[in-house]
Amino acid sequence: MMQSKPNTLIIGGGWSGLAAAVTLTQQGHAVHLIESAKQLGGRARNIQWKDQTVDNGQHLMIGAYDRMLAMMNTIGSDPDKIFERSPLDITLYDTDYLPLSLSANSRLPWPLSLVWSLIDSAGIGGLYQLTKLQHSIPKILSAEDISVSEWLLNTKQSPRFIKQLWEPLCLATLNTPIELASAQLMARVLKDSLGRGKAAADSLIPRIPLGDVFPRAAAHYIEQHGGKISLNTRARSLIIDNNEVCGVKTKDSRIESNNIIVALSPSQSSKLLADLIPATSTIEYPICTVYLHYPPETRLIKPMIGLTGTISQWVFDRSEQTPGLMAVVISAPGKHEEMTNLELIQHVCAELHDFFPDMPKTVNDSLVVREKRATFACHVNIKQNRPQSKTHIKGLWLAGDYVENGYPASLEGAIRNGENCALNLIKTMYN
């Protein structure tokens, strides 16, 4: 069966593929997006849990996610309604040390508010360590890459700061253990989230399920403007003739196009593009989310807290969406992988109760979601293993969070890469 010739074919309906499709649509180009799953959203999608819809994993966005916020405005979604936006205000509770706070939530102007919260919880020594690390960021960004743990030792961070601040922040942003993680990527994240003013560091926690935050509204925008979206449609192979892309083969059809954007995860992309473009690093790390449904009046002391010295790493209060719902996030490989779901739920509940005796010992309901290939590993020198968007095959482009952009895997990175890929593709059409 032969279909009519679409202008640009996008393979993959995650946030990156959708951002590429929205950008092309906005610029007046016809698009056809194919997605192998029965729903859009990829690694940031809705899942059904009995009678409620939750995320496939708890996500946190921040005020520095410029392109994501701009794209939401383009498609008619109002970020002010969708996100619970609050100034940076995290407290990290440890099994050995006193709580440590980073908060912009005081009358003092930024960054004095942040400095004050740090001095208050970690003394003047804490401020000294933060300043030393901050001053080394330009050097880290321009020199040969090293691991985050090497960077922390070079800047004389204390064992407390490493355990209670840098390790959890590294896991949360790079999803990679500090001994292996790229100092350059971590420095870039710190520079952009803490060095661009108070609003950039705001935390944005969605009030609605992730699939409704962007994918659903993006699909509506694309289809309203004449674009086509086909679910349950897997690209099996690309058709290349004389180093030019001509289309894609699916299970029961060929879809022709001379402009194709492949917006997949690194491992999915390597599978589809094997033998066509040089292989990229496909080491991917897991993220596990444990949903705990407590009685509806249960609240966490803040919308988001960190725990260290425990299996639980970050706890989010999702009461805005479902009263009494907490999401506990565990990034990267670890001991929790050896536990059954029941063991993990019991362990995490006990940890929360130990820190916050007001939290009940048991829950009404619970769900464990293990995303085994959540993000690409941000190892030292990862930059060299990330591909560029333009390939050597005419008409074939890459999007997806792993395409080189100087940032770790994130929704902002996925959107940025989708948008930039679409804009570059359009430029070549007119050359």
Ligand SMILES: Cc1cc2nc3c(=O)[nH]c(=O)nc-3n(C[C@H](O)[C@H](O)[C@H](O)COP(=O)(O)OP(=O)(O)OC[C@H]3O[C@@H](n4cnc5c(N)ncnc54)[C@H](O)[C@@H]3O)c2cc1C
């Ligand atoms: C549990 C978890 C927590 C996370 N937490 C955060 C966070 O707090 N903040 C943050 O910014 N980011 C977070 N991320 C990362 C973020 O979700 C990803 O960076 C982003 O979703 C990647 O989008 P993508 O479009 O590049 O790739 P994907 O979402 O992987 O999209 C690829 C799509 O292509 C489809 N597909 C695959 N093969 C084919 C084929 N052959 N033909 C057609 N379609 C195909 C897939 O089904 C998928 O829908 C988290 C990720 C996970 C899993």
